[in-house]
Amino acid sequence: xxxxxxxxxxxxxxxxxxxxxxxxxxxxxxxxxxxxxxxxxxxxxxxxxxxxxxxxxxxxxxxxx
Ligand code: SF4
Numbered sequence: 001x002x003x004x005x006x007x008x009x010x011x012x013x014x015x016x017x018x019x020x021x022x023x024x025x026x027x028x029x030x031x032x033x034x035x036x037x038x039x040x041x042x043x044x045x046x047x048x049x050x051x052x053x054x055x056x057x058x059x060x061x062x063x064x065x
Contacts, residue, residue: 004020012062024059027056
């Protein structure tokens with residue numbers, strides 16, 4: 001699997017430097033994605049979420065359970 005960059009730092013699969021450690025992810029469209037797909041990941045702020053409904057990624061798992 002390619003490296004997946006992600007700013008949702010409240011996910012149990014999130015790792016330092018905005019990397020995803022999940023072995024499989026499911027992504028859906030997001031009409032209001034908020035930034036250009038060409039944006040540099042290092043220039044993006046972390047974007048905590050409480051539930052998968054707040055992300056584009058259906059694999060999100062809150063690290064608090
Ligand atoms: S939200 Fe999705 S892409 Fe981001 S770290 Fe979690 S599983 Fe990976």
